[in-house]
Amino acid sequence: MTGTAPSSSRRTNRRGAATRESMLEAALSSLASGDPGSVSANRIAKDIGVTWGAVKYQFGDIDGLWAAVLHRTAERRGELPVGLAPGGSLRERVAATVDTLYHGLTGTDSRAIETLRAALPRDPAELERLYPQTAAELVSWRAGWNAACQKAFADLDVDPERVREVASFLPGAMRGIVSEKQLGTYADLDEARRGFTAAIVAYLEHSR
Template sequence: MDGTTTTNGTNGTEGTGLSAKGTRLNRRGLQTRQHVLRVAVSCLATGGPESVSANLVARQAGVTWGTVQHQFGDVDGLWAAVLDFVAVEGGPMLDHMPDQTDLAERVDAVVEMLWRALDLPISRAIHQLRTALPQDRGELEVAFPRTARAIAAWDVHWAGAVDTAFAGLDVDRVRLARVRAMLPAAMRGLRVEHGMSTYLDIEEARIGLRDAVTAYLSS
């Protein structure tokens, strides 16, 4: 099992340099942690619902369940760490904020960036994980409290990204909040349809979505 050196710090185990018991990970321990997290993302991104398995992650990473417990504590800790890892490794979904002065062009830029981001392995991994977790928020918070907090942090980040993306434009904040809530689901739906045998013109659907959002924010 990977080693640690003890620290007297009071940081929680969410810190990427700490084991589940709050001890400071040495270089080997940090390498093991990064390896397990990368394998977890790969498993989630390439598999179906059955891929959301901590035991599968351990097997694919070539580590024991004891190592997973040492690093993350339990399944909840592992999934929370995966979400935190993706946030750091993948960076913000909107890396380059659009600066177009025209609302339609700004909406088009945001839709395009989100379209590309949703095809990344990290996005597929997050989708797979969230699909397998309890859908009821109360149940999720009881069964996976740390994972629930990590998901909430992602949602806060998305809200901030959208606010930044539309900064400087005269749009109604209530309507923008509704677009913020709707857009990821609409784009995921188009992504799913794009990956199926379909007679729909996905590009035309994206244009329609862009025009609808622009009209809604313009009115």
């Protein structure tokens, strides 16, 4: 009998992990719909197809669920591809970063994140008080993004402070361009991305 217990435990653990995975994917799909009501705990449980008690069993509370959802998107996003291609020119790396953000911000995970962030408190202190795990995950994103950008340009003799500044404004600026695409525009967004890339390159080159 003692020999069968570990196997039974492993099966239980695998079922629990599979349940958790399916809940995360269902939550992401619900949030990606853009419906503001999708951030409701009861609505999420309904969309997942389980009781709220089952969700709490896996994640503790709504804060634990949101933190897990954000962590999942971060895992899938990974590092900047430019950080994996040493030897590229400054322009090539900036262009790759801009293109990565442009395409990434139109994806399902990005839509889910925007829906969730729109429902969270804007004040950082309030966010940390009400949703400490979610706030910690978002803070880790900022640190990870800055580190990835520094790594991507580390061998190009550019000012790390300017890289940090670019890292700070780049996601928001690209979100604006993506918003133009989604809303419909007469502007040439390929031209916009080229001009934006050239401006960043010029700013970083000037720091050499």
